[in-house]
Amino acid sequence: MKATSHFAGQEGRRNFIKSVALVGGGLTFGFGLPTLSRGETTFAPDAFVRIDRNGAVTLIMPQVEMGQGIYTALAQILAEELDVALDRVVLEAAPPDDAKYGNPILGIQITGGSTSIRAFWAPMQQTGATARALLVMAAAQTWNVHESECSTEAGVVKHAATRRELPYGALIERASRIRPPSNVAIKPASAFKVIGKAVRRLDTPDKTNGQARFGIDAMPEGYKVATLVTCPVFGGKVRKVDAKDATTIPGVRQVVALDDIVAVIGDHMWAAKTGLEALRIDWDFGPHANENTVDLLAQHRAALNLPGVTAKNVGNVDAAFASVEPIEVEYHLPFLAHAPMEPVNCTVLVGPDRCEIWVGNQVITRAQAIAAKVTGLPLKSVTVNNYLLGGGFGRKLEVDYIEKAVRIAQMVPGIPIKVIWTREEDIRKAMYRPMYADRIKAKLENGRIAAWHHRIAGSAIIARFSPSDFKNGVDPDAVDGAIDFPYGPRDLRVEYVRHEPPGIPTCFWRGVGPTHNIFVVEGFVDELAHRAGQDPVAFRRAQLGKQPRALACLELAAKKAGWGTPLAPRVGRGVAVQTVFGSYMATVAEVEVDVQGGVRVRRYTCAVDCGVVVNPDVVVAQVQGGLIFGLTAVLFGEITLVKGRVQQGNFNDYRMLRIHEAPAIDVHLVPSDAAPGGIGEPGTTAAAAPVINAIFAATGVRLRHLPIDRAALAVGGKTA
Numbered sequence: 001m002k003a004t005s006h007f008a009g010q011e012g013r014r015n016f017i018k019s020v021a022l023v024g025g026g027l028t029f030g031f032g033l034p035t036l037s038r039g040e041t042t043f044a045p046d047a048f049v050r051i052d053r054n055g056a057v058t059l060i061m062p063q064v065e066m067g068q069g070i071y072t073a074l075a076q077i078l079a080e081e082l083d084v085a086l087d088r089v090v091l092e093a094a095p096p097d098d099a100k101y102g103n104p105i106l107g108i109q110i111t112g113g114s115t116s117i118r119a120f121w122a123p124m125q126q127t128g129a130t131a132r133a134l135l136v137m138a139a140a141q142t143w144n145v146h147e148s149e150c151s152t153e154a155g156v157v158k159h160a161a162t163r164r165e166l167p168y169g170a171l172i173e174r175a176s177r178i179r180p181p182s183n184v185a186i187k188p189a190s191a192f193k194v195i196g197k198a199v200r201r202l203d204t205p206d207k208t209n210g211q212a213r214f215g216i217d218a219m220p221e222g223y224k225v226a227t228l229v230t231c232p233v234f235g236g237k238v239r240k241v242d243a244k245d246a247t248t249i250p251g252v253r254q255v256v257a258l259d260d261i262v263a264v265i266g267d268h269m270w271a272a273k274t275g276l277e278a279l280r281i282d283w284d285f286g287p288h289a290n291e292n293t294v295d296l297l298a299q300h301r302a303a304l305n306l307p308g309v310t311a312k313n314v315g316n317v318d319a320a321f322a323s324v325e326p327i328e329v330e331y332h333l334p335f336l337a338h339a340p341m342e343p344v345n346c347t348v349l350v351g352p353d354r355c356e357i358w359v360g361n362q363v364i365t366r367a368q369a370i371a372a373k374v375t376g377l378p379l380k381s382v383t384v385n386n387y388l389l390g391g392g393f394g395r396k397l398e399v400d401y402i403e404k405a406v407r408i409a410q411m412v413p414g415i416p417i418k419v420i421w422t423r424e425e426d427i428r429k430a431m432y433r434p435m436y437a438d439r440i441k442a443k444l445e446n447g448r449i450a451a452w453h454h455r456i457a458g459s460a461i462i463a464r465f466s467p468s469d470f471k472n473g474v475d476p477d478a479v480d481g482a483i484d485f486p487y488g489p490r491d492l493r494v495e496y497v498r499h500e501p502p503g504i505p506t507c508f509w510r511g512v513g514p515t516h517n518i519f520v521v522e523g524f525v526d527e528l529a530h531r532a533g534q535d536p537v538a539f540r541r542a543q544l545g546k547q548p549r550a551l552a553c554l555e556l557a558a559k560k561a562g563w564g565t566p567l568a569p570r571v572g573r574g575v576a577v578q579t580v581f582g583s584y585m586a587t588v589a590e591v592e593v594d595v596q597g598g599v600r601v602r603r604y605t606c607a608v609d610c611g612v613v614v615n616p617d618v619v620v621a622q623v624q625g626g627l628i629f630g631l632t633a634v635l636f637g638e639i640t641l642v643k644g645r646v647q648q649g650n651f652n653d654y655r656m657l658r659i660h661e662a663p664a665i666d667v668h669l670v671p672s673d674a675a676p677g678g679i680g681e682p683g684t685t686a687a688a689a690p691v692i693n694a695i696f697a698a699t700g701v702r703l704r705h706l707p708i709d710r711a712a713l714a715v716g717g718k719t720a
Contacts, residue, residue: 048094048101049078049127055155055169057082058090062101062120064111064362065203066389066396067625068680069618072201073117074124076614080194081128081187083152084168091202096368096384110363112397112508114581114678117614121676129184138175139166189612189673198617203388215360215387216420218347223416224253226408227272228263229279230429233644234503235286238262242280249275256411263408269420285644288503293640296501297332300437303457304330308495309473312483315491320443320451327531328441331520331704335501335639336433336509339654342390343426344401347418348409350375355382355406356416360389362397370399374406393629394508397465398431424649432639433509434459434478435501436516440524442489447532448543451491454482454521459506460498473498477508481517481580481685486550487525487543503644510629514580514685519706522576522689527702536575536693537563550579552670553586553607560668561588561605567698570594571602574693578686582677583610584670587627589663589690593698597710601631601663601691609670610677619679620667626683627665632657634688638707 050058059078065071075089094101094109101109105119132152139157140147143164151158158165189195206212231237241262243255251271256263262281266272347358348371355375361367364386371382389396405419436458443451460475469476474496482494500506509515529539537558544551554577558564563573571592578585588605604627613619636655640647648654688706696702701713 049082049131051131051168051172053169053172055084055088055167056090057084057088058092060094060101061091062094062103062109063116064093064360064364064386064389064392066111066360066362066392068116068622069201069615070111070116071203072199073614073618074120075202076194076197076199077121077124078128080192081125082132084155086194086199086202088155089202093386094364096365096386098365108363109365110397111392112362112394114583114680114682116680117676118582118678121612125186126184129186130180133181133184134175134178135168135171137178137181138171141174141178142166142171195612195614197615199615201618213387214342214390215347215358216342216345216390218358218385218387218418220347220349220356220358220416223347223418224265224267224412225269225272226256226263226265226417226419227269227276227422227425228261228404228408228419229276229281229425230261231283231285232428233283233285233289234429234505235288236260237284237286239282239284241282245280246275246278249278251275254412255279256408258407261404261408263419265408265412265417272420273422286503289644291502291504291644292642293334296435296504296641297437299501300332300435300457300499301330303497303499304437304439304455306497308455308497310493311474311479311496312492312494314489314493315451317451317453317491317493320491321441321453324443326441326443326451326453327528328439329524329527329704331436331438331440331523333436333516333519333706334637335435335504335506336633336637337427337430337639337648337654338391338393338395338509339427339651339656340389340391340393340395343423344395344421344430345419346402346405347416348402348405349416350406350409350413352413353377353381356385357383357402357406358385358387358416359402360387360392360396361399361402362389362392362394363399366399367402370403371406374403375410393510394433394512395430397508400431400505423651427639427654428646428649431505431507433512433515434461434506436478438516438520440520442524442528443491444528444532447534447539449487449489449525449528452485452489453493453495454485455495455497456482456517457497457499458516459500461506461508461512463498465508475513477513479513479517481514481578482521484579485521486547486577486579487540488546504641510626511681511684514578514681515630515633515688518576518578518580518685519688519692522578523692523704526574526576526689526693526696530696535564540575540577544577547579547584549584549609549670549672549674550577550586553577553584553609556607556668556670557586557588557605560607560666561590561603563588568592570698572694572697572699574690574695574697576686576689576693578682580685581679581682582675583608583679583682584677585609585623585682585686587686587690589694591691591694591698593695593713595715597712597714599635599691599695599708599710599713600661603664603666604687604690605666605668606683606686607668607670608679608682609672609674610679610682611672611674612676613669613672614676616669619669622679623667623683624665626681626685627687628657628662630684630687631663631691634691634706634708635661636707
């Protein structure tokens with residue numbers, strides 16, 4: 001997901017602090033953020049930061065922690081500018097409120113698009129710096145000295161000349177009566193004590209001692225457990241349900257049959273699941289009962305022949321290809337499920353005048369809004385308790401599972417109902433990373449890319465998720481990573497053809513558009529390097545002159561990977577470069593292919609320039625985790641349909657990478673003083689292309705479809 005920040009430069013960032021108040025015995029600092037719908041700055045009646053009389057700092061966390069380390073990173077930024085020890089910062093999840101807690105880049109209260117640090121870097125710096133300035137002003141007034149004579153350290157204001165000092169907690173009452181300064185200085189990087197340090201994550205202790213609470217851990221008093229099933233074919237409906245056998249199972253309390261859902265409510269998950277299996281359901285399969293993967297791919301490929309909408313145009317591509325036969329290929333990618341470790345779940349209590357929800361979700365205001373819509377209650381009557389996410393990957397940017405849970409809970413008013421999807425339901429009736437088909441052609445001239453034409457066919461997630469951002473027929477996510485083509489040809493055109501697979505819901509998946517576009521672009525660039533008779537690194541190096549940060553990553557990754565040193569037979573190295581999510585990365589994969597076509601990725605070597613690094617350990621972990629997530633899809637990931645039914649259902653047939661299959665991963669951070677870029681998704685988007693390119697180097701077989709076709713790589717196997 002991409003959008004333009006509502007902050008217009010540094011001055012805009014400086015003006016976001018709006019209110020300071022003494023609330024509940026503590027000093028509260030609030031700032032208003034722009035909302036997507038109204039496009040204007042609003043004043044928050046409550047705040048992001050509270051300081052109590054003991055000097056403890058509470059950060060009201062606007063972003064959701066789902067393993068990406070944002071609880072720690074935002075706390076580090078605040079602690080740096082506020083000049084307090086990190087262990088003095090306590091975290092509290094923000095309630096739903098776009099106006100107060102909206103993501104400044106995306107406009108609503110949302111965690112996604114690798115935007116958390118990018119969006120809140122400046123706001124957290126300004127909040128901390130302004131709070132610190134007010135406390136210094138309060139101390140200076142107390143001592144009747146000039147503010148410039150005062151300094152701060154570890155939650156204390158000091159006056160060196162008289163050796164006086166006051167802790168922050170003693171200053172909050174006076175500070176609350178001071179008008180916030182309109183312009184405060186941010187610490188220079190040379191003064192950082194917390195930012196840039198590999199500190200321990202704040203959420204780790206609770207995750208190791210059992211105190212952490214994920215959505216599935218919600219257990220409000222008197223709750224019951226439900227699990228559900230929907231029609232095996234997308235869009236199907238319930239005709240009738242025979243629940244006689246299910247209701248005799250001990251622990252089963254109720255069977256709920258709605259037009260598109262059947263759920264069993266029980267005292268515990270086993271009773272609910274066993275009861276569900278005992279049901280006899282007659283389904284109306286609807287209009288999509290004959291869909292299958294082969295036909296769906298053919299439809300996507302046919303869509304490539306339709307007129308495309310231009311997403312980017314430079315020069316004159318038609319003229320460039322008029323006198324030369326272009327090099328032209330197609331690439332294809334499958335549907336992918338998210339399969340987070342924590343399956344989809346939501347606990348709901350519906351009463352006559354209120355609704356309360358316990359859930360882990362990436363877009364909490366939409367969670368509140370869908371519950372209000374279903375129940376008919378006003379927003380203020382819907383309470384959302386947002387928990388940690390046991391994996392999100394974009395699936396929990398959706399609220400369909402919350403809508404279903406609320407509808408089920410409405411049938412049992414006054415009792416909290418915890419709705420848990422089985423793993424099979426989670427995979428077979430999920431929402432998927434789109435299937436894509438790409439046609440791409442290029443012209444080489446003097447060993448360089450002179451012309452480039454890329455046409456993409458696939459779903460428009462943005463058209464559904466954020467219609468206002470779907471402009472002129474272009475889905476900005478679908479072309480992300482394609483319009484960012486870094487090699488600077490004279491003539492370039494990127495086109496998009498919207499093609500919605502009938503009945504199959506699509507949504508964001510970690511990296512989304514770039515997970516397909518980086519694979520396609522860097523795979524084809526590699527093909528062109530070999531067509532030009534050049535080394536793949538040298539070919540890229542020669543064309544990255546206007547991308548110095550990308551070039552620096554390429555040079556470092558190639559050096560650290562030992563590019564060019566000899567390898568054994570059927571072992572190869574592949575490289576890929578990317579400039580997405582505001583970060584730059586070059587990745588080298590070293591891959592071994594056995595004679596049966598089995599693929600083992602020995603090592604990834606990554607060089608990353610993500611701007612200022614808040615916590616290097618978290619950055620490295622995010623790149624490692626992203627590569628593992630992406631490599632799983634490269635080797636195994638594919639959702640297929642036969643007669644409208646998804647064929648995969650659990651980890652036995654929707655494979656995850658296993659521990660012994662994981663490669664060594666070396667991550668090298670390029671020092672940078674640029675503003676922070678995103679890092680949650682670049683590892684995933686980098687996973688595929690270098691592996692495919694390494695496979696070609698090892699075997700001479702070029703793969704243009706994922707997951708990897710092992711039969712094509714076996715000695716004497718079929719042609720890819």
